[in-house]
Amino acid sequence: MYAISMFHTALALLLAPLLLGIINQTKAFFAGRDGIPLLQLYYDLWKLLHKGAVYSRTTSWIFRASPVVGLAAVLVGLTLVPWGGQAALLSFEGDLILLVYLLGTMRFFTVLGALDTGSSFEGMGASREVQFSALAEPALLLALAVIVQVSGSISLSTMYAALTPALWLESGPAMIIVAAAILLIYLTENARIPVDDPNTHLELTMIHEVMVLDYSGPDLAFILYAAALKLWILGSLLVGLLLPVHGQGWFNTILFFVGMLFLAVVTGVIEASMARLRLQRVPQLLVCAGALAVLAIVLMQR
Numbered sequence: 687m688y689a690i691s692m693f694h695t696a697l698a699l700l701l702a703p704l705l706l707g708i709i710n711q712t713k714a715f716f717a718g719r720d721g722i723p724l725l726q727l728y729y730d731l732w733k734l735l736h737k738g739a740v741y742s743r744t745t746s747w748i749f750r751a752s753p754v755v756g757l758a759a760v761l762v763g764l765t766l767v768p769w770g771g772q773a774a775l776l777s778f779e780g781d782l783i784l785l786v787y788l789l790g791t792m793r794f795f796t797v798l799g800a801l802d803t804g805s806s807f808e809g810m811g812a813s814r815e816v817q818f819s820a821l822a823e824p825a826l827l828l829a830l831a832v833i834v835q836v837s838g839s840i841s842l843s844t845m846y847a848a849l850t851p852a853l854w855l856e857s858g859p860a861m862i863i864v865a866a867a868i869l870l871i872y873l874t875e876n877a878r879i880p881v882d883d884p885n886t887h888l889e890l891t892m893i894h895e896v897m898v899l900d901y902s903g904p905d906l907a908f909i910l911y912a913a914a915l916k917l918w919i920l921g922s923l924l925v926g927l928l929l930p931v932h933g934q935g936w937f938n939t940i941l942f943f944v945g946m947l948f949l950a951v952v953t954g955v956i957e958a959s960m961a962r963l964r965l966q967r968v969p970q971l972l973v974c975a976g977a978l979a980v981l982a983i984v985l986m987q988r
Contacts, residue, residue: 691775694939695765701943702918703727703911705950709878712954727914731907739903744804752799753901753908756792760915763788766842769922771931771938773843782830782840786823789875789919792912793819800897811896814965818881818893821972822874828979829867832860833927835986849930860985863978865927870975872920874968876913879957881968921949 707724714721723729741750765775766785774781797815800808834840836857837848854861874881877894884895898909925945931938963971 688775690770690772694770694772695775697939697943698764698769698918698922699915701946702914703731705917705921705946706914708947708950709954709957712951713958716955716958727910731911734902734907734910735904737903739901739905742803742900745802745900748795749799749802749900750905752795752802753905753912755795757908757912757915759788759792759795760912760919763792763919764915767919767922767926768843768846769926770942773847777841777843779839779841782834782842782845785842785919786827789916790819790823792916796897796909799901803900805900808897808899811893814893815897818874818968818972821969821976822871825867825972825976825979826871826875828976828983829864829871830923832864832979832982832986835983846926846930849927851930854930857986860982861927863982863985865924867975867978867982868920868924868927870971870978872924873953873956874972874975875920876917878953880960880963881971883962918946921946925949 704724704727706727707722710726711721711724762776763785766777766781766788768774768777793815797812800812830845833845833849836853837845839845839848873879877884882893882895894913898906901909925942929941929945931941
């Protein structure tokens, strides 16, 4: 079982950048374009790792440490998430709280790196990131609290092992509401439309991209790869809820992987079919996610 968990983790490390390629290809399909190659992020990472990094004389060690700490945090977080019907590589009581803290650590150092440049432009993006995360993190904890109610545990592996088709038949409405809340958080935390447009370079709309404009070379590669892994982690939480498969076997692994690919397609469809929200509307969206999670908790009490 431990070997299977290691294989799943290695597979996630390898395939995480592919999700972004699928999202971009889906958007290009709906726009009637060829789009960038499916494996473009792999090419970009390889190219950036072979380049040198340029640092401003106004930055300190914080700017250089930020990409490394962020990548390290999300790598540890990846080992805590179960998928494919198997327990996570690292599993213990309270790992749910640790995962949220690790994602918060990644964000904290990204914000510090942006502020360390002394740029008011990057400071604007950092301010927005902190504001939205203050609403997204409680909503995520509330959504996962529903699964905690079912399992009686705060270990992700135990929580998701308690999700069964029978539970969906019994508490389907609550599960759908939780899935909707996690989807909103998934889009927000990964800076996707309707919250942020990862392809824009307009000053008044950028959130995540503006915080990493001064990075180059291997540092930028670490940031891009960490963002892909974060997309995989949060996507795994959603797919694991919607596909409650258990037990060993290649079928569960393939089914979960297909679910991740389908989620990437859905993300691309969302981005192709709607525009980015006004910044004033984003807090309302996150409050809605929190309210959905609270509603699911109430429904599970009945």
